[in-house]
Amino acid sequence: MPGQVENPREQKVVPLHKPRGSRKNWLYAVLAVLVVGFCVYEIFRINYRPVETEIALDATVEDAVTVEGFVVRDESYIRAEAAGTLVPLVTDGHRVAGGDAVAVVFSSEDAARNYTQLQQVREDIAYFESLQNKLGASTADVDVLEEQVYSAAQSFVLATRTGTPDTLASYAQDVCEAITSRQLSTGTQIDPSEKLASLRAQLQTLEAASGGYTTITADNPGYYISHVDGYEGVLPYADIADASGDTLAAALRAEPASQDALQSCMGKLVDAFDWYIVCVLDADTAAGVASGDTLTVEFPLTSAEAVRATVEAVKPTSDGSTALVLSCNWMNQQYASLRTEQVRLVFDEITGLRVNNRAIREVEGEQGVYVVSGNLIEFKKIEIAYSDSEYSVCVTPTNENGYPLGGYVERYDEIIVEGTDLYDGKILG
The missing domain is CATH 1.20.5 (Single alpha-helices involved in coiled-coils or other helix-helix interfaces)
Structure with a gap:
């Protein structure tokens, strides 16, 4: 207001x-x-570390070469005056005695197929009869049976990678039997009587339709092989180590015998345990190879496993190459089927620590590398066993007692690949 x-x-x-x-x-x-x-x-x-590092890890390198190889065995034909379809009774590469039945010959493919089915039905009947005998059996140790199932399944999976149809069928049968045993042990009701009745009726039908056949027997003991390829006589088995380099090299270009000449052949027998691989290398690759050396032979395009082989002969050829004769003494179905194959010869295998070539330095006349130890830099020696343009494989020398010497690079060391002003004992800040 x-x-x-x-x-x-x-x-x-x-x-x-x-x-x-x-x-x-x-x-x-x-x-x-x-x-x-x-x-x-x-x-x-x-x-922060002003250096670039790599961890020293194990590495393996091989001194190897891939070439064509020709397989030579002590082979003799099994001849018989029979014509038709051959059905082997034993697996290729299986050892037989003289007089053993190795195959049967049928006049037609239908008769051969009927015989094969007949054999399969007999095997099935035997299986289900054995299953019938297991009925009522039980066990409290189910863990053991489960382990058998897992083991059989694992073997089957492994066989799918390297096995043949024959071996796969066998492994599949093992899986079925293991599973069935597991089911029976827990009281599962299985009645094979109906299946057995069906198989026995099928057996009677096949037996009624079966015809005659010619049985082929082995003339002498040996490893049976059901097929012939016409290369059996290309190189003399007994004198192969004395053959010239040109003769050995010619085997890789040889033509097989004509089919007419092989018509009466019902397979063959391999008499001797040893067999040979002939291959040709360039002179530089073969320079360090001598008779008596051992090496590993791989067959990369087949299911055959690698074998250890001995160099039996080293022969020069007229074109400056070198022919090798390698001996092996393993035999199975896979090796029995080899003839002209791609082979990989592994002369040596070196295992050590993988070291980047950028890390290698020479200090006071010693070759070595700098490694990070805590916050310190330490110099460690190396001994190079193999080297290429980027990496080296280093081994640790040993003393007279076989113990590794100290001061050398070790597994899992942190090796300095890039850095400046490096010296032993430097503190990383």
């Missing part, structure tokens, strides 16, 4: 300074930034 005097107690007071609390908040923020920055710096300082 006009003329009214304001109450001095109601007048607003304006502070001359900011509140003390806001200044504290500002100080806390600065301190927090400093603490975080210091922590980041310490983490970076601890983890």
Whole structure:
């Protein structure tokens, strides 16, 4: 109102300074930034290393070459005056005695197929009869039976990679038998009588339709092979080590005998245990090979496993190459089917630690590398056993007692590949 005097107690007071609390908040923020920055710096300082490193791990390299090989065995034909379809009775590569039945010959493919089915039905009947005998049997040790199932299944899977149809069928049968035994042990009801009745009826039908056949027997003991390829006489088995280099090389280009000449052949027998591989190498590759050496032979395009072979002969050829004769003494179905094959000859195998060539240095006449040990740099010696353009394989020498010498690079060492001003004992900061 006009003329009214304001109450001095109601007048607003304006502070001359900011509140003390806001200044504290500002100080806390600065301190927090400093603490975080210091922590980041310490983490970076601890983890930062001004060097590039690689871990020393195991590595294996092979001195090997891949060439064509020709297989020579002590083979003799099994001849018989029979024509028709041959059905082997034994597996290729199986050892037989003189006079053993090795095959049967039928006049037609239908008769041969009927015989094969007849044999299969007989095997099935034997299986289900044995299953019938197991009925009522039980065991509390189910874990053992489960382990048999797993083992049989694992063997079957492995056989699918390297096996043949014959071996796969055998492994599949093992799986079925293991599973059946497991089911019976837990009280599962299985009645094979209906299946047996069906198989026996099928057996009678096949037996009624079966015809005559000619039985082929082995003339002498040996390893039976059901097929012939016409290369059996290309090189003389008994004198192969005395053959010239050109004669050995010619076997790789040889033509097989005509089919007319092989019509009466019902398979063959391999008499001797040893068999040979003939191959031709360039002179430089064969320079370090000598008679008596042993090496590993692989057959990469077949299911045959690698074998150890002995060098029986090293013969020069007229074109400057070198022919080798290698002897082996393993025999099975896979080896029995080999003739002209791609072979991989492994002369040597070196196992050591893989070291980047960029890390290798020479210090006071010693070849070695720098490794990170904690926060220190340490120089360790190396002994190179193999080297290419990028990496070396290093081995550790041993003393007279066979113990590894100290001071050499070790497995899992952190090897410095890139860095400057490196020396033994330097502290990484």
